[in-house]
Protein backbone atom coordinates (compact mmCIF):
# COMPACT_ATOMS: atom_id res chain seq x y z
CA UNK A 142 0.00 0.00 0.00
CA UNK A 143 1.36 3.46 -0.87
CA UNK A 144 2.18 5.95 1.88
CA UNK A 145 -0.49 8.29 0.49
CA UNK A 146 -3.21 5.63 0.65
CA UNK A 147 -2.14 4.60 4.11
CA UNK A 148 -2.32 8.16 5.40
CA UNK A 149 -5.37 9.49 3.51
CA UNK A 150 -7.33 6.38 2.42
CA UNK A 151 -9.28 4.33 1.96
CA UNK A 152 -12.12 6.71 0.97
CA UNK A 153 -12.17 10.40 -0.03
CA UNK A 154 -15.31 12.53 0.15
CA UNK A 155 -15.34 15.40 -2.34
CA UNK A 156 -18.01 18.02 -1.66
CA UNK A 157 -18.44 19.75 -5.02
CA UNK A 158 -17.15 16.75 -6.90
CA UNK A 159 -19.00 16.69 -10.21
CA UNK A 160 -16.87 18.90 -12.47
CA UNK A 161 -13.93 21.31 -12.67
CA UNK A 162 -11.57 21.29 -9.70
CA UNK A 163 -13.66 18.66 -7.88
CA UNK A 164 -13.53 16.30 -10.86
CA UNK A 165 -9.75 16.80 -11.15
CA UNK A 166 -9.40 15.73 -7.50
CA UNK A 167 -11.66 12.74 -8.09
CA UNK A 168 -9.54 11.49 -10.95
CA UNK A 169 -6.22 12.05 -9.13
CA UNK A 170 -7.40 10.35 -5.97
CA UNK A 171 -8.81 7.36 -7.87
CA UNK A 172 -5.43 7.08 -9.59
CA UNK A 173 -3.78 7.03 -6.14
CA UNK A 174 -6.01 4.13 -5.09
CA UNK A 175 -8.73 5.86 -3.04
CA UNK A 176 -12.41 5.01 -3.27
CA UNK A 177 -14.64 8.05 -3.69
CA UNK A 178 -17.83 9.65 -2.43
CA UNK A 179 -18.77 12.48 -4.79
CA UNK A 180 -21.30 15.11 -3.72
CA UNK A 181 -22.94 17.81 -5.86
CA UNK A 182 -26.46 18.91 -6.81
CA UNK A 183 -26.55 17.58 -10.35
CA UNK A 184 -27.21 13.82 -10.37
CA UNK A 185 -26.56 13.72 -14.14
CA UNK A 186 -23.10 15.25 -13.93
CA UNK A 187 -22.21 13.03 -10.98
CA UNK A 188 -23.29 9.94 -12.88
CA UNK A 189 -21.34 10.99 -15.99
CA UNK A 190 -18.17 11.43 -13.93
CA UNK A 191 -18.78 8.21 -11.99
CA UNK A 192 -19.12 6.20 -15.17
CA UNK A 193 -16.03 7.81 -16.76
CA UNK A 194 -13.92 7.06 -13.66
CA UNK A 195 -15.35 3.54 -13.29
CA UNK A 196 -14.13 2.75 -16.81
CA UNK A 197 -10.70 4.16 -16.11
CA UNK A 198 -10.35 2.73 -12.59
CA UNK A 199 -12.53 -0.40 -12.44
CA UNK A 200 -11.22 -1.39 -8.99
CA UNK A 201 -12.37 1.81 -7.32
CA UNK A 202 -15.69 2.00 -5.52
CA UNK A 203 -17.39 5.28 -6.42
CA UNK A 204 -20.52 6.47 -4.64
CA UNK A 205 -22.43 9.59 -5.67
CA UNK A 206 -24.74 11.66 -3.50
CA UNK A 207 -26.88 14.33 -5.14
CA UNK A 208 -27.46 16.96 -2.46
CA UNK A 209 -27.47 20.72 -2.02
CA UNK A 210 -24.72 21.72 0.39
CA UNK A 211 -26.64 24.88 1.33
CA UNK A 212 -29.69 22.90 2.48
CA UNK A 213 -30.37 22.33 6.16
CA UNK A 214 -29.83 18.66 6.92
CA UNK A 215 -27.27 17.96 4.18
CA UNK A 216 -24.31 17.54 6.60
CA UNK A 217 -26.40 15.04 8.61
CA UNK A 218 -27.38 13.23 5.40
CA UNK A 219 -23.71 12.93 4.43
CA UNK A 220 -22.78 11.67 7.89
CA UNK A 221 -25.53 9.06 7.65
CA UNK A 222 -24.69 7.93 4.10
CA UNK A 223 -20.98 7.55 4.94
CA UNK A 224 -21.46 5.91 8.35
CA UNK A 225 -20.00 2.56 7.20
CA UNK A 226 -17.07 4.12 5.31
CA UNK A 227 -13.68 5.23 6.53
CA UNK A 228 -13.34 8.75 5.10
CA UNK A 229 -9.62 9.48 5.33
CA UNK A 230 -9.74 12.52 3.06
CA UNK A 231 -12.24 15.37 2.94
CA UNK A 232 -12.10 17.87 0.12
CA UNK A 233 -14.50 20.79 0.33
CA UNK A 234 -14.45 22.30 -3.14
CA UNK A 235 -18.01 23.59 -3.58
CA UNK A 236 -18.21 27.35 -3.45
CA UNK A 237 -19.33 30.22 -5.61
CA UNK A 238 -20.45 33.78 -5.91
CA UNK A 239 -23.45 34.23 -8.19
CA UNK A 240 -24.15 37.94 -8.05
CA UNK A 241 -22.09 41.08 -7.95
CA UNK A 242 -24.03 43.76 -6.12
CA UNK A 243 -23.72 46.14 -3.22
CA UNK A 244 -24.43 44.33 0.05
CA UNK A 245 -27.64 46.29 0.70
CA UNK A 246 -28.92 45.35 -2.74
CA UNK A 247 -28.53 41.62 -1.96
CA UNK A 248 -31.30 40.00 0.04
CA UNK A 249 -30.49 38.16 3.24
CA UNK A 250 -31.67 34.82 1.83
CA UNK A 251 -28.87 35.09 -0.74
CA UNK A 252 -26.38 36.11 1.96
CA UNK A 253 -27.32 33.09 4.09
CA UNK A 254 -27.06 30.68 1.17
CA UNK A 255 -23.67 32.01 0.14
CA UNK A 256 -22.40 31.87 3.71
CA UNK A 257 -23.70 28.32 4.12
CA UNK A 258 -21.98 27.12 0.94
CA UNK A 259 -18.63 28.86 1.46
CA UNK A 260 -18.25 28.88 5.25
CA UNK A 261 -20.81 27.08 7.43
CA UNK A 262 -21.11 23.74 5.62
CA UNK A 263 -17.33 23.25 5.23
CA UNK A 264 -16.93 23.97 8.95
CA UNK A 265 -19.75 21.53 9.81
CA UNK A 266 -18.23 18.76 7.69
CA UNK A 267 -14.81 19.42 9.26
CA UNK A 268 -16.42 18.93 12.67
CA UNK A 269 -17.92 15.57 11.76
CA UNK A 270 -15.19 14.03 9.58
CA UNK A 271 -12.35 15.74 11.47
CA UNK A 272 -13.45 14.10 14.73
CA UNK A 273 -13.33 10.66 13.11
CA UNK A 274 -9.89 11.39 11.64
CA UNK A 275 -8.59 12.61 14.98
CA UNK A 276 -9.75 9.37 16.59
CA UNK A 277 -7.86 7.37 13.93
CA UNK A 278 -4.77 9.60 14.19
CA UNK A 279 -4.52 10.14 10.45
CA UNK A 280 -6.23 11.82 7.51
CA UNK A 281 -6.28 14.90 5.31
CA UNK A 282 -8.62 17.85 4.77
CA UNK A 283 -8.43 20.35 1.91
CA UNK A 284 -10.63 23.44 2.01
CA UNK A 285 -10.89 25.39 -1.23
CA UNK A 286 -10.84 29.12 -0.68
CA UNK A 287 -10.14 32.11 -2.89
CA UNK A 288 -7.57 34.89 -2.98
CA UNK A 289 -10.66 37.09 -2.49
CA UNK A 290 -10.28 36.23 1.22
CA UNK A 291 -7.37 38.68 1.49
CA UNK A 292 -9.31 41.90 0.94
CA UNK A 293 -12.96 42.79 1.35
CA UNK A 294 -14.02 42.94 -2.26
CA UNK A 295 -16.71 45.56 -2.93
CA UNK A 296 -19.86 44.18 -4.59
CA UNK A 297 -18.68 40.71 -3.54
CA UNK A 298 -18.54 41.41 0.19
CA UNK A 299 -20.32 38.26 1.36
CA UNK A 300 -18.16 35.93 -0.73
CA UNK A 301 -14.91 37.64 0.36
CA UNK A 302 -15.99 37.46 3.98
CA UNK A 303 -17.10 33.81 3.75
CA UNK A 304 -13.76 32.83 2.17
CA UNK A 305 -11.91 34.79 4.90
CA UNK A 306 -13.91 32.83 7.46
CA UNK A 307 -13.04 29.45 5.93
CA UNK A 308 -9.36 30.40 5.49
CA UNK A 309 -8.94 31.67 9.05
CA UNK A 310 -10.85 28.69 10.39
CA UNK A 311 -8.65 26.36 8.30
CA UNK A 312 -5.46 27.93 9.70
CA UNK A 313 -6.44 27.34 13.30
CA UNK A 314 -7.82 23.88 12.51
CA UNK A 315 -4.50 23.00 10.81
CA UNK A 316 -2.65 23.69 14.06
CA UNK A 317 -5.13 21.79 16.21
CA UNK A 318 -5.16 18.72 13.94
CA UNK A 319 -1.46 18.37 13.12
CA UNK A 320 -0.67 17.08 16.58
CA UNK A 321 -3.20 14.29 15.90
CA UNK A 322 -1.62 13.24 12.60
CA UNK A 323 -4.25 14.95 10.42
CA UNK A 324 -3.13 17.35 7.67
CA UNK A 325 -5.33 20.39 6.95
CA UNK A 326 -4.65 22.66 4.00
CA UNK A 327 -6.63 25.66 2.80
CA UNK A 328 -6.06 26.37 -0.87
CA UNK A 329 -6.76 29.97 -1.88
CA UNK A 330 -7.30 29.86 -5.62
CA UNK A 331 -6.77 32.64 -8.12
CA UNK A 332 -8.45 32.36 -11.49
CA UNK A 333 -9.20 28.77 -12.59
CA UNK A 334 -10.77 27.73 -15.89
CA UNK A 335 -13.72 25.71 -14.64
CA UNK A 336 -17.11 25.08 -16.27
CA UNK A 337 -18.64 27.41 -13.64
CA UNK A 338 -16.40 30.26 -14.85
CA UNK A 339 -17.11 29.41 -18.48
CA UNK A 340 -20.87 29.63 -17.81
CA UNK A 341 -20.90 32.64 -15.47
CA UNK A 342 -17.80 34.76 -16.20
CA UNK A 343 -17.00 33.93 -19.85
CA UNK A 344 -14.74 37.00 -20.17
CA UNK A 345 -12.39 35.48 -17.54
CA UNK A 346 -12.38 31.97 -19.00
CA UNK A 347 -9.17 30.84 -20.71
CA UNK A 348 -6.87 33.07 -18.65
CA UNK A 349 -6.73 31.04 -15.47
CA UNK A 350 -5.02 27.95 -14.11
CA UNK A 351 -6.23 24.51 -15.16
CA UNK A 352 -8.25 22.50 -12.60
CA UNK A 353 -5.69 19.65 -12.77
CA UNK A 354 -2.82 22.06 -12.01
CA UNK A 355 -4.44 23.43 -8.86
CA UNK A 356 -5.59 20.02 -7.60
CA UNK A 357 -2.10 18.56 -8.09
CA UNK A 358 -0.46 21.53 -6.32
CA UNK A 359 -2.68 21.07 -3.26
CA UNK A 360 -2.15 17.30 -3.07
CA UNK A 361 1.61 17.88 -3.23
CA UNK A 362 1.40 20.51 -0.45
CA UNK A 363 -1.06 18.71 1.77
CA UNK A 364 1.53 18.18 4.51
CA UNK A 365 2.68 21.81 4.31
CA UNK A 366 -0.30 23.78 5.59
CA UNK A 367 -1.88 25.91 6.69
CA UNK A 368 -2.51 27.93 3.50
CA UNK A 369 -1.44 27.49 -0.10
CA UNK A 370 -2.02 30.59 -2.20
CA UNK A 371 -2.36 30.41 -5.97
CA UNK A 372 0.66 31.52 -7.94
CA UNK A 373 -1.22 33.38 -10.60
CA UNK A 374 -2.61 36.64 -9.38
CA UNK A 375 -0.66 36.27 -6.17
CA UNK A 376 1.69 39.07 -7.22
CA UNK A 377 -1.32 41.34 -7.34
CA UNK A 378 -2.31 40.34 -3.83
CA UNK A 379 1.25 40.77 -2.55
CA UNK A 380 1.11 44.34 -3.79
CA UNK A 381 -2.25 44.71 -2.07
CA UNK A 382 -0.86 43.47 1.23
CA UNK A 383 1.76 46.26 1.13
CA UNK A 384 -1.01 48.89 0.93
CA UNK A 385 -3.19 50.41 3.60
CA UNK A 386 -6.49 48.54 3.91
CA UNK A 387 -8.36 51.50 2.38
CA UNK A 388 -6.05 51.56 -0.64
CA UNK A 389 -6.27 47.77 -0.98
CA UNK A 390 -10.09 47.80 -0.99
CA UNK A 391 -10.15 50.63 -3.52
CA UNK A 392 -7.63 48.83 -5.74
CA UNK A 393 -9.71 45.65 -5.52
CA UNK A 394 -12.78 47.61 -6.53
CA UNK A 395 -10.98 49.10 -9.54
CA UNK A 396 -9.60 45.72 -10.60
CA UNK A 397 -13.23 44.61 -10.54
CA UNK A 398 -14.05 42.03 -13.12
CA UNK A 399 -10.43 41.41 -14.11
CA UNK A 400 -10.24 38.75 -11.44
CA UNK A 401 -12.61 35.83 -11.14
CA UNK A 402 -14.03 35.06 -7.70
Ligand SMILES: NC(=O)c1ccc[n+]([C@@H]2O[C@H](COP(=O)([O-])OP(=O)(O)OC[C@H]3O[C@@H](n4cnc5c(N)ncnc54)[C@H](OP(=O)(O)O)[C@@H]3O)[C@@H](O)[C@H]2O)c1
Pocket residue numbers: 156157158159160161162163164180181182183184186208209210211234235236237238258285286287288329330331332333334335336337338349401402
Ligand atom coordinates in the same frame (compact mmCIF):
# COMPACT_ATOMS: atom_id res chain seq x y z
N1 LIG B 1 -12.85 29.07 -10.73
C1 LIG B 1 -12.23 30.12 -10.21
O1 LIG B 1 -11.72 31.00 -10.92
C2 LIG B 1 -12.12 30.25 -8.72
C3 LIG B 1 -11.38 31.32 -8.18
C4 LIG B 1 -11.22 31.41 -6.81
C5 LIG B 1 -11.82 30.45 -5.99
N2 LIG B 1 -12.56 29.45 -6.53
C6 LIG B 1 -13.17 28.46 -5.62
O2 LIG B 1 -12.89 27.17 -6.12
C7 LIG B 1 -13.97 26.26 -5.83
C8 LIG B 1 -14.46 25.60 -7.13
O3 LIG B 1 -14.92 26.59 -7.99
P1 LIG B 1 -15.69 26.40 -9.37
O4 LIG B 1 -17.18 26.47 -9.15
O5 LIG B 1 -15.10 27.34 -10.32
O6 LIG B 1 -15.31 24.98 -9.74
P2 LIG B 1 -15.83 23.54 -9.95
O7 LIG B 1 -14.88 22.69 -9.24
O8 LIG B 1 -15.96 23.42 -11.43
O9 LIG B 1 -17.35 23.34 -9.42
C9 LIG B 1 -17.90 23.45 -8.18
C10 LIG B 1 -18.52 22.13 -7.74
O10 LIG B 1 -19.35 22.38 -6.60
C11 LIG B 1 -20.67 21.89 -6.84
N3 LIG B 1 -21.60 22.78 -6.16
C12 LIG B 1 -21.79 24.10 -6.35
N4 LIG B 1 -22.76 24.54 -5.56
C13 LIG B 1 -23.20 23.47 -4.85
C14 LIG B 1 -24.23 23.27 -3.87
N5 LIG B 1 -25.00 24.26 -3.46
N6 LIG B 1 -24.40 22.03 -3.36
C15 LIG B 1 -23.63 20.99 -3.78
N7 LIG B 1 -22.67 21.12 -4.69
C16 LIG B 1 -22.46 22.35 -5.22
C17 LIG B 1 -20.83 21.90 -8.36
O11 LIG B 1 -21.78 20.95 -8.82
P3 LIG B 1 -23.36 21.27 -8.98
O12 LIG B 1 -23.45 22.58 -9.70
O13 LIG B 1 -23.90 20.11 -9.75
O14 LIG B 1 -23.93 21.32 -7.61
C18 LIG B 1 -19.42 21.46 -8.77
O15 LIG B 1 -19.26 20.07 -8.64
C19 LIG B 1 -15.03 27.11 -5.14
O16 LIG B 1 -14.88 26.97 -3.75
C20 LIG B 1 -14.70 28.52 -5.56
O17 LIG B 1 -15.15 29.49 -4.64
C21 LIG B 1 -12.72 29.32 -7.88
